[in-house]
Amino acid sequence: MPDFSDSQLFELAMGLEASEQQFIWVVRKGKNEKEEEDWLPKGFEKRMEGKGLIIRGWAPQVLILDHEAVGGFATHCGWNSTLEGEASGVPMVTWPMASEQFYNEKLITQVLKIGISVGAQQWTRVVDGIKREAIEKAMRQILVGEEAARTKALGEMARRGVEGG
Template sequence: GNNDASNQVTKWIEEDGFEERIKGRGFVVVGWAPQVLILSHPAIGGFLTHCGWNSTIGGISAGVPLLTLPLFADQFTNERLVVQILKTGVSVGADEPTAWGEEKSGFKLTKEHVKNAIDQLMNEGNEGIDRRKRAKEFGEKANKAVEVGGSSYLNMTLLIQDIIQQS
């Protein structure tokens, strides 16, 4: 299950000396991490995401372009939102669902897939500049929506009031 995958990652990090190799340049966060805070750091140029709804919203809120790698379910729909509608992301190329434990029969991710997607995402031409600009604009809009008086703030307030009235 999912815990097996987590144990495999932990084993890989420990046995391969990954933390030691990145000392002074990075660090490993085990467990929960403040994703939007990390993504909002100016050094972040893009975010590789499986397109789960929380990660998608986190990336949009942080105003960073997304590299999309959906695995199953609604993640492919979320990828379409980011890549085709908002135009703030680039697909790594996953085109069929891959369930946990069935990796052998799903999309085969290669180094070339990742390299090509990163090159496209970080492109310094007009396409890349426009993508980064749109990502930043959507991030600003998302943050305004949750401020006092913003659309999300107002909708949440109305929902809470409705729940209180009905109880």
């Protein structure tokens, strides 16, 4: 799994803040990462109190996605996450990093039209280069675009498909 560079995490934080949207951000530390969080903008967590939550480590993704308050999902476009986002009926901000994720992004954004890309273009081991403006734009657009209605309809179909009887 690719790692995010400190500068990319910083840009992500700044994009989230600039989007003025509420968020839950799950950050998993790699084995070789130091305890200090140099990537976190000074005062970020204080400024985001009541607006954003950073979860360090593992989080129950399906449980979170199924919550009625969740309006969008930023995903690396792995197949499981793609299915979980679609089945939960939440539109996606796509950020593929490796292998089939770029094909899954095309399915999400161009075929099903239930997501918006941040603009990742190439397979990488260290994720870097996506600017805060692209993150902010995608985060704002995903909640007001037609992707939200389309994804909700797909989520309803998915739920009906697994109902008893």
